[in-house]
Amino acid sequence: MARKVTIRDVAQAAGVSVTTVSQILNNKGERFSPLTRQKVRDARKRLNYVPDFNAQYLIRRSSRTIGVLIPDLGNPFFSQFITGIQNKAMELGYVPLIFGFDNNSQRASQYLEELIKRAADGMIIASDILDTTDIDQTLRANHIPYILLDRSATSVSEGDHLMVNDRDGGRQVAEFLLEQGHRDLAVVMPQQASLNIHKRWEGFETALQSVAGTHIHQIFTSLDKEGGRAAAAKVVKLPNVSAVFAINDEVAMGLYRGLKDCGRQIPDDYSIVGFDDIEIDQYLRPTLTTVHQPTLTLGEQATEMVIARIKSPSKPLQTIKLPVELVVRESTRKI
Amino acid sequence: MARKVTIRDVAQAAGVSVTTVSQILNNKGERFSPLTRQKVRDARKRLNYVPDFNAQYLIRRSSRTIGVLIPDLGNPFFSQFITGIQNKAMELGYVPLIFGFDNNSQRASQYLEELIKRAADGMIIASDILDTTDIDQTLRANHIPYILLDRSATSVSEGDHLMVNDRDGGRQVAEFLLEQGHRDLAVVMPQQASLNIHKRWEGFETALQSVAGTHIHQIFTSLDKEGGRAAAAKVVKLPNVSAVFAINDEVAMGLYRGLKDCGRQIPDDYSIVGFDDIEIDQYLRPTLTTVHQPTLTLGEQATEMVIARIKSPSKPLQTIKLPVELVVRESTRKI
DNA sequence: AATAGTATTGTAAGCGCTTACTTTTTGGTG
DNA sequence: CACCAAAAAGTAAGCGCTTACAATACTATT
Numbered sequence: 225m226a227r228k229v230t231i232r233d234v235a236q237a238a239g240v241s242v243t244t245v246s247q248i249l250n251n252k253g254e255r256f257s258p259l260t261r262q263k264v265r266d267a268r269k270r271l272n273y274v275p276d277f278n279a280q281y282l283i284r285r286s287s288r289t290i291g292v293l294i295p296d297l298g299n300p301f302f303s304q305f306i307t308g309i310q311n312k313a314m315e316l317g318y319v320p321l322i323f324g325f326d327n328n329s330q331r332a333s334q335y336l337e338e339l340i341k342r343a344a345d346g347m348i349i350a351s352d353i354l355d356t357t358d359i360d361q362t363l364r365a366n367h368i369p370y371i372l373l374d375r376s377a378t379s380v381s382e383g384d385h386l387m388v389n390d391r392d393g394g395r396q397v398a399e400f401l402l403e404q405g406h407r408d409l410a411v412v413m414p415q416q417a418s419l420n421i422h423k424r425w426e427g428f429e430t431a432l433q434s435v436a437g438t439h440i441h442q443i444f445t446s447l448d449k450e451g452g453r454a455a456a457a458k459v460v461k462l463p464n465v466s467a468v469f470a471i472n473d474e475v476a477m478g479l480y481r482g483l484k485d486c487g488r489q490i491p492d493d494y495s496i497v498g499f500d501d502i503e504i505d506q507y508l509r510p511t512l513t514t515v516h517q518p519t520l521t522l523g524e525q526a527t528e529m530v531i532a533r534i535k536s537p538s539k540p541l542q543t544i545k546l547p548v549e550l551v552v553r554e555s556t557r558k559i
Numbered sequence: 560m561a562r563k564v565t566i567r568d569v570a571q572a573a574g575v576s577v578t579t580v581s582q583i584l585n586n587k588g589e590r591f592s593p594l595t596r597q598k599v600r601d602a603r604k605r606l607n608y609v610p611d612f613n614a615q616y617l618i619r620r621s622s623r624t625i626g627v628l629i630p631d632l633g634n635p636f637f638s639q640f641i642t643g644i645q646n647k648a649m650e651l652g653y654v655p656l657i658f659g660f661d662n663n664s665q666r667a668s669q670y671l672e673e674l675i676k677r678a679a680d681g682m683i684i685a686s687d688i689l690d691t692t693d694i695d696q697t698l699r700a701n702h703i704p705y706i707l708l709d710r711s712a713t714s715v716s717e718g719d720h721l722m723v724n725d726r727d728g729g730r731q732v733a734e735f736l737l738e739q740g741h742r743d744l745a746v747v748m749p750q751q752a753s754l755n756i757h758k759r760w761e762g763f764e765t766a767l768q769s770v771a772g773t774h775i776h777q778i779f780t781s782l783d784k785e786g787g788r789a790a791a792a793k794v795v796k797l798p799n800v801s802a803v804f805a806i807n808d809e810v811a812m813g814l815y816r817g818l819k820d821c822g823r824q825i826p827d828d829y830s831i832v833g834f835d836d837i838e839i840d841q842y843l844r845p846t847l848t849t850v851h852q853p854t855l856t857l858g859e860q861a862t863e864m865v866i867a868r869i870k871s872p873s874k875p876l877q878t879i880k881l882p883v884e885l886v887v888r889e890s891t892r893k894i
Numbered sequence: 895a896a897t898a899g900t901a902t903t904g905t906a907a908g909c910g911c912t913t914a915c916t917t918t919t920t921g922g923t924g
Numbered sequence: 925c926a927c928c929a930a931a932a933a934g935t936a937a938g939c940g941c942t943t944a945c946a947a948t949a950c951t952a953t954t
Contacts, residue, residue, distance in 0.1 A: 228701045231910065242934090243912080246911065255933085257933090274676055275911075278616045279613075281939090282939040297638045297641060300633060300635075303632045303659075307659075307661060314669075324641065324645070326642060331645075334649075338612075341610060342613070449838070481841065503633070507784060507812045509819060566940065581943085582942085587943095591902065614940035614942090617909040617910065618909055899950100900949100902949075903946105907944090908943100913938100914937090918934085919933090920930085921929095922930100923929105924926095924927090
């Protein structure tokens, strides 16, 4: 393979030394004459020289890179999250390296290793399938700060924490449905739920426990559209149930489809509430009542936090919990 | 910042030289005694050593990386496409570096430069906003093979080509709508369309031109949900129009919402056809009639092509055109 | 016991780049 | 015109790693 253009090529073309080129292209060239500066810039342009990051890193010891691990790039929640990361990262002069591991834990650890190899300065990991102890060990040994999402404080992870008030979201859903007169409720969620998902359930359940005459039916399924669709068949078999809490919007979308296939109407036959507030919700028919997460902010915050940690590794630990809010749309009704 | 674990640390811990460590960890250590091998592996594990990619690259001169530039990670079409890329890339031992530039051309060129810096072996670029001449020059000067999507053969780009038969897709839509008895048709599309989008229009228009008594109304809008929504208001003002061709599914989704806001029913008042066949289509009400693109395959093919080109830079150029197929669902009806 | 071969490990160069330090050139001054 | 400071440009080391080559330690053979 033909070689890439190197700094030496530029130096030669401009008739100067490599130092000169390096200094000038890094804007540290005050000491060089305007003529030399011009010659170097011209040569750079002519040869389309782009400095090699790998070589640069070796000296600078900073990649200004943050690694991002995402379970599912197809989930709009995460693409929104990523947008937040990108915006903030670029603003602060960092480059996000994004990997979607499609809920495949083997691929996840492959990518994690890849990010360490590539010397990411910090990481944002949204995963409930990677072994946190493992992550923590490797990352800690290599002094790479990171933020874990979709998980909360576990004993091993002593880093910063960023979370959303999932529990309160669950509570809000419960109270709203009660207020609308629903007493028989179903919840569609995975059996092996990550911590954040579980908290939604907890908040929901706790809020209902104290109210006499209510019944909750748990329906276990996978955390995606197909899971929601499959759950619909089980929902319709439960007599009396008038409202369903889908633990996230993807599942809610699946429910929409599944219930329709069973010939049921939303919200006439069932009130549906989701969680996340992804963009599509407003394009569904009926539009989806859901719990709004500050997804963009979440991405921005996560990025700010890692970068702050990168810059001062020893500053006091931080925990941020962002609020959520129920958004009432058309998929729910009073009975 | 505390240093990362280096090969020297491992060598010291194992009481051997760095060569020994390097050879053994790269599986070239047959010549070393089993004892030494074990010592090295133990030390590696104990210290959580991960070799520095940047240093490795400097010698190996191969990053086994392919860069991917995507206009909009939020568009399910692209997340599907990316999944195809990831699968194939991993299978062939490459790592995809993915950047979504959110239709921001400045950010796009920033990322492009970043990818060159990071020594991507090849690139897959899906963009209609980057200046192709620019891309071509920089990439060519640095001997980086690439595949351009959402564009077809332009005079500057002399690389391999991968495309989808957009023109035929447009034709299929036209013929289907004719067959269903529609004569007054609207097309919702951006005014500044990228080549692939434009071909959908061409195919559509050409197929209708020859048929007497048909009318086409072009409605220009942006290529996203919001654009489709805005277009609805214009659609309802056109008397007689009974069918709308949304140039992609995102736009179709916007139309769904906009038409509903105007109190119109699909397919009773309007038949709607989209393009892409993203997963959500089947979750919409009514499900969307659309042109199916082999998105996953597209990603896989693109990856295969760049990698093949990386391996043999001088093999004859290749052009692959994938077929598309109309999928009839519920959003269209006979009149 | 000297030699040769084999098994095992180490030395050192260099990838492309930055940077501390050194050298050369220039021009002003007595 | 000798001298010196400032301006301008270059030398060389070294980042973490791989690898061609060199060196050492054994073992077996004569």
